[in-house]
Amino acid sequence: VSRGTALDVAAAQRAVFARIDVRLEADIERVQEFVRQPSISAEDRGIRECAALLRDYLAALGCDPAEIVETGGHPVVYGERWVGAPRTLLIYLMYDTQPVSGETWSVPPLEGRIVEQPPFGRCLVARGAKNSKGPLRAFLNAVEAIEEATGSLPVNLLFVAEGEEELGSPNLPGFVERYADRLARADAMLHPYALQEPDGRVLIWPGTKGLLYVEVEASGERWGRGPRAYDIHASQKAIVDNPAWRLVSALASLVSDDGNTVTLDGFHDTVRPPTAAEEAAVVTLAETFSIEPFRQLWQVDRFLDEETTLGLLRRYFFAPTLNLDGIWGGYTGPGSKTVLPHKATAKLDMRLVPNQGKDEILAKLRRHLDVRGYADLDVRLLGGGEWSQTAPDAPIVRAAVGGLRDLGVEPEVWPRNVGFFPGYVFNRPPLALPFCAAGLGHGGRAHSPDEYFVLDGNDKVYGLAGCEKSYAAMVFYYAAGDQ
Amino acid sequence: VSRGTALDVAAAQRAVFARIDVRLEADIERVQEFVRQPSISAEDRGIRECAALLRDYLAALGCDPAEIVETGGHPVVYGERWVGAPRTLLIYLMYDTQPVSGETWSVPPLEGRIVEQPPFGRCLVARGAKNSKGPLRAFLNAVEAIEEATGSLPVNLLFVAEGEEELGSPNLPGFVERYADRLARADAMLHPYALQEPDGRVLIWPGTKGLLYVEVEASGERWGRGPRAYDIHASQKAIVDNPAWRLVSALASLVSDDGNTVTLDGFHDTVRPPTAAEEAAVVTLAETFSIEPFRQLWQVDRFLDEETTLGLLRRYFFAPTLNLDGIWGGYTGPGSKTVLPHKATAKLDMRLVPNQGKDEILAKLRRHLDVRGYADLDVRLLGGGEWSQTAPDAPIVRAAVGGLRDLGVEPEVWPRNVGFFPGYVFNRPPLALPFCAAGLGHGGRAHSPDEYFVLDGNDKVYGLAGCEKSYAAMVFYYAAGDQ
Numbered sequence: 001v002s003r004g005t006a007l008d009v010a011a012a013q014r015a016v017f018a019r020i021d022v023r024l025e026a027d028i029e030r031v032q033e034f035v036r037q038p039s040i041s042a043e044d045r046g047i048r049e050c051a052a053l054l055r056d057y058l059a060a061l062g063c064d065p066a067e068i069v070e071t072g073g074h075p076v077v078y079g080e081r082w083v084g085a086p087r088t089l090l091i092y093l094m095y096d097t098q099p100v101s102g103e104t105w106s107v108p109p110l111e112g113r114i115v116e117q118p119p120f121g122r123c124l125v126a127r128g129a130k131n132s133k134g135p136l137r138a139f140l141n142a143v144e145a146i147e148e149a150t151g152s153l154p155v156n157l158l159f160v161a162e163g164e165e166e167l168g169s170p171n172l173p174g175f176v177e178r179y180a181d182r183l184a185r186a187d188a189m190l191h192p193y194a195l196q197e198p199d200g201r202v203l204i205w206p207g208t209k210g211l212l213y214v215e216v217e218a219s220g221e222r223w224g225r226g227p228r229a230y231d232i233h234a235s236q237k238a239i240v241d242n243p244a245w246r247l248v249s250a251l252a253s254l255v256s257d258d259g260n261t262v263t264l265d266g267f268h269d270t271v272r273p274p275t276a277a278e279e280a281a282v283v284t285l286a287e288t289f290s291i292e293p294f295r296q297l298w299q300v301d302r303f304l305d306e307e308t309t310l311g312l313l314r315r316y317f318f319a320p321t322l323n324l325d326g327i328w329g330g331y332t333g334p335g336s337k338t339v340l341p342h343k344a345t346a347k348l349d350m351r352l353v354p355n356q357g358k359d360e361i362l363a364k365l366r367r368h369l370d371v372r373g374y375a376d377l378d379v380r381l382l383g384g385g386e387w388s389q390t391a392p393d394a395p396i397v398r399a400a401v402g403g404l405r406d407l408g409v410e411p412e413v414w415p416r417n418v419g420f421f422p423g424y425v426f427n428r429p430p431l432a433l434p435f436c437a438a439g440l441g442h443g444g445r446a447h448s449p450d451e452y453f454v455l456d457g458n459d460k461v462y463g464l465a466g467c468e469k470s471y472a473a474m475v476f477y478y479a480a481g482d483q
Numbered sequence: 484v485s486r487g488t489a490l491d492v493a494a495a496q497r498a499v500f501a502r503i504d505v506r507l508e509a510d511i512e513r514v515q516e517f518v519r520q521p522s523i524s525a526e527d528r529g530i531r532e533c534a535a536l537l538r539d540y541l542a543a544l545g546c547d548p549a550e551i552v553e554t555g556g557h558p559v560v561y562g563e564r565w566v567g568a569p570r571t572l573l574i575y576l577m578y579d580t581q582p583v584s585g586e587t588w589s590v591p592p593l594e595g596r597i598v599e600q601p602p603f604g605r606c607l608v609a610r611g612a613k614n615s616k617g618p619l620r621a622f623l624n625a626v627e628a629i630e631e632a633t634g635s636l637p638v639n640l641l642f643v644a645e646g647e648e649e650l651g652s653p654n655l656p657g658f659v660e661r662y663a664d665r666l667a668r669a670d671a672m673l674h675p676y677a678l679q680e681p682d683g684r685v686l687i688w689p690g691t692k693g694l695l696y697v698e699v700e701a702s703g704e705r706w707g708r709g710p711r712a713y714d715i716h717a718s719q720k721a722i723v724d725n726p727a728w729r730l731v732s733a734l735a736s737l738v739s740d741d742g743n744t745v746t747l748d749g750f751h752d753t754v755r756p757p758t759a760a761e762e763a764a765v766v767t768l769a770e771t772f773s774i775e776p777f778r779q780l781w782q783v784d785r786f787l788d789e790e791t792t793l794g795l796l797r798r799y800f801f802a803p804t805l806n807l808d809g810i811w812g813g814y815t816g817p818g819s820k821t822v823l824p825h826k827a828t829a830k831l832d833m834r835l836v837p838n839q840g841k842d843e844i845l846a847k848l849r850r851h852l853d854v855r856g857y858a859d860l861d862v863r864l865l866g867g868g869e870w871s872q873t874a875p876d877a878p879i880v881r882a883a884v885g886g887l888r889d890l891g892v893e894p895e896v897w898p899r900n901v902g903f904f905p906g907y908v909f910n911r912p913p914l915a916l917p918f919c920a921a922g923l924g925h926g927g928r929a930h931s932p933d934e935y936f937v938l939d940g941n942d943k944v945y946g947l948a949g950c951e952k953s954y955a956a957m958v959f960y961y962a963a964g965d966q
Contacts, residue, residue, distance in 0.1 A: 249740045300709065300710055325717055
């Protein structure tokens with residue numbers, strides 16, 4: 001890009017930033033309004049109303065169409081803001097939230113209450129504040145500010161907002177397939193989020209691990225051995241098989257004795273080595289990364305491979321895992337009651353890396369058990385999704401890095417998110433879009449009581465204005481196309 | 484014994500049986516009175532009052548002393564009925580019961596309600612009815628009937644009734660030690676119980692397996708690896724150890740893959756082979772024993788070694804076991820929540836045979852874990868006791884067999900009870916008494932709602948009168964001394 005164009009962009013961006021500062025208090029109210037509208041997908045609470053509200057927001061932005069698209073479940077809200085720009089971004093959003101029932105909050109969770117919360121200043125404390133209705137509305141605010149300050153948009157925007165992210169996005173792939181022709185006009189996907197840690201560190205995620213979540217159960221009923229119907233007296237162990245022992249022995253075959261190497265047959269067969277760009281991202285990240293905040297946060301004395309930061313990070317991002325999330329069976333109360341359980345159950349989650357497939361690994365788990373004589377063990381698929389991956393030096397990632405640098409931060413480009421979100425739906429065919437999740441701002445306690453999103457900010461983390469500016473800056477950088 | 488003496492005994496016994504028939508309705512009321520007095524040891528509910536009531540019963544029988552003996556916990560009720568007979572029996576009783584709180588009963592559990600319960604006729608439905616206040620009071624009724632019908636007793640009786648059986652008899656060994664001089668006058672111990680199955684089969688137990696009950700826990704806190712304080716997000720598995728995997732792998736080292744052979748180091752070292760008498764008892768039992776009622780009761784399709792009855796029974800009585808009673812950790816609710824647990828816990832019970840020691844096996848478990856690097860696993864002793872064993876052809880057992888035959892039944896002499904009761908306290912030094920548990924009558928649902936004890940009986944099981952007659956007959960047989 002020519003220096004002249006860069007100057008134009010810089011001027012436009014300055015105007016947008018100024019506009020965002022002017023809008024701030026009104027933008028806070030816009031975020032409050034959005035979180036006040038319940039949208040709890042698991043309970044089908046307020047979903048329709050929230051979809052309608054979001055559709056109205058998109059229409060007000062000038063989207064045409066701005067529509068509610070029916071799926072087999074909760075609707076997708078779809079909007080196109082086509083300005084004839086050379087580049088087009090697909091903006092992936094979610095408008096649903098986790099439930100609040102049974103939780104104890106210090107404020108009513110759906111009132112959009114603003115609370116002074118040191119060291120962050122004012123915070124919005126509400127369900128969805130951080131995950132992700134706060135960032136969603138912040139992005140719309142940023143788009144409005146761009147249009148107000150510059151009279152146009154530097155890119156075309158295609159908005160896809162689903163109402164089932166917290167349910168595992170069951171209908172998102174179907175929607176993308178039906179809308180593939182329209183969505184294929186996008187050059188990349190951006191998921192605007194608030195990825196700033198309390199210490200000021202900023203993450204960019206150009207990928208996610210895949211996720212396979214299953215329940216495995218051993219039972220006398222399916223086994224044909226052991227008690228069929230209920231837990232029996234433990235003295236019968238001498239002549240009665242124990243399904244809980246069966247589960248333990250099957251589980252033990254899945255990992256090494258220390259639980260840290262997966263021994264499920266063929267689990268690693270399709271793992272591809274990190275690319276040069278992924279490896280380079282880790283090497284760069286290792287220069288600044290510190291495990292200490294994690295040691296504090298997770299209360300872990302010692303991490304695997306923490307002898308070197310590079311070794312630790314390679315394992316963190318590139319190693320697929322098989323975790324035992326939960327296990328239960330028999331008598332689990334206080335004191336001693338001697339029973340021989342009629343069944344026992346475990347929950348397992350597997351975090352998959354390129355090129356492991358969810359269905360592939362599920363089939364391998366089934367085969368691993370069958371080959372060892374555990375054909376009677378019930379394997380129930382509870383959820384998950386595929387990994388996704390954009391090169392850490394792809395244009396959309398470089399745009400994010402550039403945009404965030406304009407706000408004075410040096411982001412950490414993680415090779416991928418070690419958690420999961422359904423980036424694969426856009427990253428895989430038919431769209432095969434490069435993507436990343438990025439954005440300034442900070443929030444916390446997602447999926448927990450007193451979820452919050454920082455409005456004011458401090459010397460380490462940006463508040464709502466900084467979040468909106470980061471979205472605008474990334475859009476400008478992507479539009480400028482010098483990446 | 485001379486034929487003349489046998490005839491005298493038969494005549495006396497006939498008189499006692501007739502007296503028991505006359506007393507029946509009054510005896511039912513005596514049992515009702517006793518179960519109406521709560522004696523829930525775990526909740527210290529009614530224990531003192533029940534001990535006083537029992538002391539009065541023993542005094543009314545002519546016991547001198549009849550006393551409440553303090554221990555560190557609930558008192559022992561002790562009574563001596565010394566008649567100058569050549570033989571002396573120690574009668575082991577328990578006056579405490581399981582709780583009822585939180586249970587749903589069809590009748591008030593402490594009212595001593597009589598319920599018509601096909602096919603058994605009238606049954607007493609109450610906590611303690613079968614385990615063991617019904618049999619206890621039935622034994623006292625039988626002793627009264629003997630004295631009423633014959634003017635004396637054929638043996639001296641030493642009554643030891645504890646109030647902590649349901650708590651693992653923590654103070655019974657101490658009591659026996661303090662009273663050893665007096666108790667050492669006994670020639671044998673009898674535990675009067677109602678050991679008749681619904682199909683009419685009658686068991687005699689001249690021993691019990693030992694019991695060791697422990698809780699084993701893996702935790703990040705003790706390990707120094709994994710999450711120290713709470714369950715963390717499962718995506719961290721890549722660089723964080725999982726205490727639940729650690730527990731699974733430690734547990735898997737304790738048994739064979741099928742869970743049926745104990746591989747705990749040295750577990751079998753002190754197991755002595757069955758004696759000729761124990762083996763003979765199993766061979767005799769195999770002639771009549773059927774596993775079918777157990778298949779029905781426990782809802783088990785296939786038992787271990789059931790190809791031959793002898794093989795099955797050898798395993799049942801002679802094999803020590805290591806059972807997984809319960810296991811829990813992490814997320815155990817519905818659906819998928821991805822967590823890396825900070826701890827996981829298992830309950831294990833071991834059933835020990837001669838000459839395995841409870842402390843010996845506990846130490847071996849600790850060593851087994853330590854040797855494999857699991858020194859951080861917490862092993863908590865929850866309870867148990869030693870095995871006990873009297874030769875299946877000992878005089879006290881032959882007396883029980885003879886007495887029960889007089890009631891027209893052919894008892895099954897099991898080499899030992901596969902469950903547990905604290906017979907070892909009397910069977911081991913300082914007393915080293917031979918013993919057995921025996922008696923006609925039937926009850927059920929011990930430790931469960933609607934516990935019952937049959938009063939009328941039918942063509943298969945005896946009611947209260949038959950139970951009392953069996954106690955009297957066993958006492959006469961033991962006194963006659965022809966065994």
